[in-house]
Amino acid sequence: MATETHTTPQPPPPGPPPVRKDLSAPPAKAPSVRPRSTAYLLTGGLLAALFLITLVSAGYGAYDIPLGEVVSSAQHRLGLGGARLDRVGESVLWNVRLPRVVLALLVGASLGCAGALMQGVFGNPLAEPGIIGISAGAAVGAVASIALGLSFFGNWTITVCAFAAGLVTVTLVYTLSRSGGRTEVVTLILTGIAVNAFAGALIGLFIFFADNAQITQITFWQLGSLSQATWPKVLAVLPCTVLGLLIAPCYARKLDLLALGERPARHLGVDVERLRIVLILIVALLTAAAVAVAGVISFVGLLVPHLLRMVNGPGHRFLVPGSALGGALVLAVADLAARTVAEPAELPLGVLTALFGSPFFFWLLRRTRRRQGGWA
Incomplete structure (x- = not known):
C-alpha cells in the first residue's frame, strides 16, 4: 500500500529576488560588432576614390590634360554636351590613357576579389591567389609563347597561352590535392608551393634558351606592366572579370558559414567540397585573366582583403565586393605612380606593388604570430 510522504517546504535561499522576465517582450538583438553603416560608408568612399583616381590618371602624365577637359571630352563622347579636345589630346586620352586606366581597374578588381575568395576558402588571412600556382602557371604559358616564338593567335597568342596555362595549373594542383573524394587544404597549399617552384x-x-630580344620582353612582362594596354586587351579581360565578380558575391553567406569550420558548415547545409571547387575555379578565372594581360602583379590579393577585414570585420557580404573595389583602387594608384614617379622612365608595376607589399606582409606575419603565441 502506497504511503504519502510530506515534505517540509524549504525557505528560499538568501539573496536578491529573482527578476521575472516579460515573455511577451521581443527578444533582445545581439549587438553588432560592425554597424552596417560602416560598410555603406566604406563602399561610398571607395567608389568616390575610384572616380577621382580615374579622372586624375586619365589627365596626368607626360602630356597633361586638365581634369575639366577630361570630363568635357567624356561628355562629348556620351552625347551629353561638352567639347572635343585637340587631335593629339583626344588621341592620348582615348587611345592611350583610358585603356590603361580601365585595364588597371579590371585587373585590380580581379586580384582583390580573388584574394578575398582565397582567404575565405582557406580560412587564412595570409592566403593570396598565387599560393596555389595560378600566377606562376599563367607566367609559364606567356613566357613559353614568347621564347618559342608562337604566333598562332596573332597578337592574342601570349594572352591565350597565359590564360590556358593558368587554368591547367589550377586543375592539376586541385587534382593532386584530392584524397578520398575530399580536398585537403594543407596538401593544396603545399602542392601549390611545389608547382610555383617548378x-x-x-x-x-x-629564359636560358631565349635570345636577347625575347629575354627583354620576358623580363618586362614577368615584372608586371600595363604599358601595352589597348582596348582589345580590355575587351579580352572584361568578360572574365565581369563573370567572376558577378558570381563571387553569391557565395558570401556560404563563406561566412565556412568560417565557422568545415564540420559546422556541413551541419548547416553547406557542401564544402563543391563550394571549394566552384570558388577555386572563380579564382583561377579572375587571376589567369589578370596575369594574361598585365603580367605577374603580387600582393594586391593579400593586402586589400586583409585591410578591409581589419576595418569592417570578416563578413563576406561586404568583403568580397569591397575587395574588388579596393583592388581596383590600389592598382590604379600604383599604375599612376609607376608611370609618373621616374618620368620619363616607367617603373614595373609588379616591382612597385611588391616593394610596398613585402613589408606589409612581414608585419602581418609578425602580428599573426604574436596573437597566436607562436606557430604550431
Missing part, C-alpha cells in the same frame, strides 16, 4: 624552373629554362 614553374619558376621552367621560366628560367625558357
Whole structure:
C-alpha cells in the first residue's frame, strides 16, 4: 500500500529576488560588432576614390590634360554636351590613357576579389591567389609563347597561352590535392608551393634558351606592366572579370558559414567540397585573366582583403565586393605612380606593388604570430 510522504517546504535561499522576465517582450538583438553603416560608408568612399583616381590618371602624365577637359571630352563622347579636345589630346586620352586606366581597374578588381575568395576558402588571412600556382602557371604559358616564338593567335597568342596555362595549373594542383573524394587544404597549399617552384624552373629554362630580344620582353612582362594596354586587351579581360565578380558575391553567406569550420558548415547545409571547387575555379578565372594581360602583379590579393577585414570585420557580404573595389583602387594608384614617379622612365608595376607589399606582409606575419603565441 502506497504511503504519502510530506515534505517540509524549504525557505528560499538568501539573496536578491529573482527578476521575472516579460515573455511577451521581443527578444533582445545581439549587438553588432560592425554597424552596417560602416560598410555603406566604406563602399561610398571607395567608389568616390575610384572616380577621382580615374579622372586624375586619365589627365596626368607626360602630356597633361586638365581634369575639366577630361570630363568635357567624356561628355562629348556620351552625347551629353561638352567639347572635343585637340587631335593629339583626344588621341592620348582615348587611345592611350583610358585603356590603361580601365585595364588597371579590371585587373585590380580581379586580384582583390580573388584574394578575398582565397582567404575565405582557406580560412587564412595570409592566403593570396598565387599560393596555389595560378600566377606562376599563367607566367609559364606567356613566357613559353614568347621564347618559342608562337604566333598562332596573332597578337592574342601570349594572352591565350597565359590564360590556358593558368587554368591547367589550377586543375592539376586541385587534382593532386584530392584524397578520398575530399580536398585537403594543407596538401593544396603545399602542392601549390611545389608547382610555383617548378614553374619558376621552367621560366628560367625558357629564359636560358631565349635570345636577347625575347629575354627583354620576358623580363618586362614577368615584372608586371600595363604599358601595352589597348582596348582589345580590355575587351579580352572584361568578360572574365565581369563573370567572376558577378558570381563571387553569391557565395558570401556560404563563406561566412565556412568560417565557422568545415564540420559546422556541413551541419548547416553547406557542401564544402563543391563550394571549394566552384570558388577555386572563380579564382583561377579572375587571376589567369589578370596575369594574361598585365603580367605577374603580387600582393594586391593579400593586402586589400586583409585591410578591409581589419576595418569592417570578416563578413563576406561586404568583403568580397569591397575587395574588388579596393583592388581596383590600389592598382590604379600604383599604375599612376609607376608611370609618373621616374618620368620619363616607367617603373614595373609588379616591382612597385611588391616593394610596398613585402613589408606589409612581414608585419602581418609578425602580428599573426604574436596573437597566436607562436606557430604550431
